[in-house]
Amino acid sequence: KQEVTQIPAALSVPEGENLVLNCSFTDSAIYNLQWFRQDPGKGLTSLLLIQSSQREQTSGRLNASLDKSSGRSTLYIAASQPGDSATYLCAVRGGLTQGGSEKLVFGKGTKLTVNP
Amino acid sequence: EAQVTQNPRYLITVTGKKLTVTCSQNMNHEYMSWYRQDPGLGLRQIYYSMNVEVTDKGDVPEGYKVSRKEKRNFPLILESPSPNQTSLYFCASSPLRGLSSYNSPLHFGNGTRLTVT
Numbered sequence: 001k002q003e004v005t006q007i008p009a010a011l012s013v014p015e016g017e018n019l020v021l022n023c024s025f026t027d028s029a030i031y032n033l034q035w036f037r038q039d040p041g042k043g044l045t046s047l048l049l050i051q052s053s054q055r056e057q058t059s060g061r062l063n064a065s066l067d068k069s070s071g072r073s074t075l076y077i078a079a080s081q082p083g084d085s086a087t088y089l090c091a092v093r094g095g096l097t098q099g100g101s102e103k104l105v106f107g108k109g110t111k112l113t114v115n116p
Numbered sequence: 117e118a119q120v121t122q123n124p125r126y127l128i129t130v131t132g133k134k135l136t137v138t139c140s141q142n143m144n145h146e147y148m149s150w151y152r153q154d155p156g157l158g159l160r161q162i163y164y165s166m167n168v169e170v171t172d173k174g175d176v177p178e179g180y181k182v183s184r185k186e187k188r189n190f191p192l193i194l195e196s197p198s199p200n201q202t203s204l205y206f207c208a209s210s211p212l213r214g215l216s217s218y219n220s221p222l223h224f225g226n227g228t229r230l231t232v233t
Contacts, residue, residue: 034221043120043206043224044159090157091222102220103174104149108158 001025005090006107008078013080014115021075021110023090028071031094035064035075037086038109048075080114087111118143122225129197130233136194136230139207147210148190149174149222152203153203159206165190186223197232204229 003026013019023033032051036044048057048064050073056065063076073090089109120141129135139149149164151174161174165184179201181193190209194201205228212218 012117036224041227043226044222046221046223049221091144091159103161103164105175106151106159108156 001028002092002103002105004090004105004107006088006090006110008110009108010111010113012113012115015080015082018076018078019080019112021077021088021090021112023073023075023107025092025105026069027092028068029094030068030092032065032092033064033073034091034093034104035062035080036089036091038085038089044089064099067106077112080112082114082116085114086111118223120207120209120223120225122205122228125226126229126230128231128233130165131198135194135197135230137194137205137207137230139192139225141190141207141209142188143211143223144187145157145209145211146187147220147221148184149208150180150192151206151208152176153206154226155186162192162205173204194231197230199232202230203209220228226232 005024007022016026033049034049034061035045038044050057050066066073087109091104093104123138146167150162151159153159160176163182163226164179165171168184173181184190207225208222210222
């Protein structure tokens with residue numbers, strides 16, 4: 001059974017700092033990995049999607065990397081701002097342990113606080 | 117505006133009283149899915165649908181039903197709700213491209229907070 005772990009569970013940083021969020025998964029035979037942002041009381045907003053054949057994706061101050069063989073992904077946030085405060089979740093799609101199905105398995109998220 | 121719309125946003129009900137949470141998307145997406153989010157357990161998939169009249173179980177389908185009679189709608193039905201179904205529910209959709217939806221990002225609704233007493 002695919003398991004997705006995010007470390008740390010919570011992170012507090014001063015404004016302007018560069019930071020890295022981590023995501024690991026147990027079944028490396030995934031189809032893609034997606035990073036989401038969730039604001040309190042809101043739904044999830046897709047930030048970046050990395051296909052299984054890709055190593056990284058970039059959007060503005062965000063950069064996500066994927067190392068399938070080691071079962072790891074990182075989300076790098078450059079020059080963090082208070083508006084980046086939210087919970088960040090990663091999710092993996094597919095995998096041999098799921099029979100290649102459409103199931104999406106989420107990590108429990110990292111709650112980020114960027115202090116002014 | 118492209119969006120996934122869930123209704124209601126908040127719902128308080130009693131054990132055993134049937135309820136339906138609606139989900140509608142205006143993006144002509146083939147793939148739709150329901151999740152529940154619980155503290156300490158994260159997001160877990162309940163059911164998903166690849167297209168009209170095609171549904172399949174996720175990781176926690178017990179106590180739930182879904183239907184996909186139209187492409188845009190994917191209601192979640194709780195025939196006899198119980199307190200352990202108190203949770204935050206999310207609907208999501210994405211397109212299917214060719215034979216695979218695997219490289220299409222999911223679009224989420226704003227959630228439905230359900231309380232069963």
